Amino acid sequence: MPTAIVTGATGINGREIIHALSADPTTWPTVHAFSRSQRESYPPHIHHDTVDLLSSADVIAKELSAVGISGEKGGVDVVFFTAYLQRGDEAEMARTNGSMLRNFLEALRITGAEKALKRVVLTTGAKQYGVHLGPVKNPMEEEDPWLEDGDAHGEEVAAGVKQRILVEMSKGKGWDWVVTYPNDVIGVAKGNFMNLTTALGLYAAVTKELNAPFIFPGSPKFYTKLDCFTYSRLHARFNLWAATEPRAGNNAFNVVNGDVQSWQTMWPRLAKRFGLTIPKDQFAGRHDDRVMVLNERPPLCKLEEEMGITGHVPRGEVRMHVDLTAWSQRHDVRQAWERLAEREGLQKDAFDKATWLFMNFVLGRNFDLIISMNKARRFGFDGWCDTWEALSECLDELEREKILPRRK
Known part of the structure; x- marks a missing residue:
């Protein structure tokens, strides 16, 4: 039976993923909700844990082992990574959020919990298209060109940085990935x-x-x-679908209403x-x-x-x-x-x-x-x-x- 981790569990997207997982304990009997604090009560199969994602991979690995996530104590099947930190300018946010994702995935490797891992579902957003920088191509589609570090925009966008890290770290491993692009979340x-x-x-x-x-x-x-716009409950429904849909692996999807x-x-x-x-x-x-x-x-x-x-x-x-x-x-x-x-x-x-x-x-x-939803529908x-x-x-x-x- 699958074990899941949700990072950023009290955020606008993470909270709804927790609620969706809470409603289906048969499919998701063990869920670890990672956040700085627990703001509401959870059913018995949802375990709230505090893990400092700003720490090094070694420190995160120790914290994961302490809450029973390791190769010996029990691995993890699916990670829903929604954690995001608003800090400084775009370049600083890219460095900080990229490091959080990289160190967390590395910590799963260090503990041995990665051996059971099947899929990582990462939430980024429509910043991938540069909606914060000015006019974009309409409709926005997943195959549109990325904003790259050092291009004419002079922007290093956190969404693209995290997706590149996720793709790189999945190579040669037993797990794949899905990335979601919500926009103007309600x-x-x-x-x-x-x-x-x-x-x-x-x-x-x-x-x-x-x-x-x-x-x-x-x-x-x-x-x-x-x-x-993206309703956070619809985004949560998509995350659970994406976690188990075989064809979704190694794909990014727009997720709007x-x-x-x-x-x-x-x-x-x-x-x-x-x-x-x-x-x-x-x-x-x-x-x-x-x-x-x-x-x-x-x-x-x-x-x-x-x-x-x-x-x-x-x-x-x-x-x-x-x-x-x-x-x-x-x-x-x-x-x-x-x-x-x-x-x-x-x-x-x-x-x-x-x-x-x-x-x-x-x-x-x-x-x-x-923003087009054609790919998800296909x-x-x-x-x-x-x-x-x-x-x-x-x-x-x-x-x-x-x-x-x-x-x-």
Whole structure:
């Protein structure tokens, strides 16, 4: 019977993989959940362990052996590696996250636990395509060219670094790999407020408390452009499928909901949910937008000659129609949150821990992000979900967790 490891078990993706494994103890009788702390209770077959992935391979190997993961005490069949550390610039994140993966896999070899290993499922993301750098080829497909260290973008992307490490370390071994590319993840991580859904809900709830208009804080251009999102529960379902599907080995897959969405559709729905009003011309009469210019040569430039559009690729930008970091520090906003949290019994630290800059980035781009699920479908994965329904379910969960006030 398979033994599984989930690294980053309390993160937005790792948590849902743990929940999916929890629901099927017959197939997954032993699961090790690795994270810095345990934030919720687990059923008996889920074992929470603390392993410092920033340590050397030798130190990690000792920690693995101490919790019963070794060639002698019992190996591991599947690793779901979702751990990710946001640190410094892109180059620093690539070095740090690459080292965590390399040292963990090396530790499995040192302990002998690797002998039983069949597959490693690694979560990276659409940064693989350079969605954080500017306009990309649409739709994004898995065979599109990678962003390489030292290319015209000057970026060493952590997603590509980790995938190269995974491929290299699997050679000549008895295990293979799968890599997933989620994008703009919709989900909830208990005790972890670093996600889009939480920031969206808090922005709406405080706007309601202020009796203020519900103004889209991102780019007026992006409001009517298209994006593809990933529901963390759908991503978890894909991970379990990928862990056991024979044909999936040694492949990377886009994992998005399967629909295409736009804030011109979802923003009015959010307004209705929270009882808010969108101004008839929400983008008029404002001149304090904050703009962050992205790379001089966007990812699409890698294909401009082949496509016959040399010299016609626009530079990307992130426009903050409302600078949410500054907004969150306003005296009236903070007073409104404190008043709301006290009255409704909410977790008061949620507001300070929300990722306002990330929300501005996701909503502030000036280019479409269309991601194809054709490859996953060809391989037999038939999962999909409605993005608005996924967002609504997560907002419901945030209400139950006392992060957001209950709807009246």
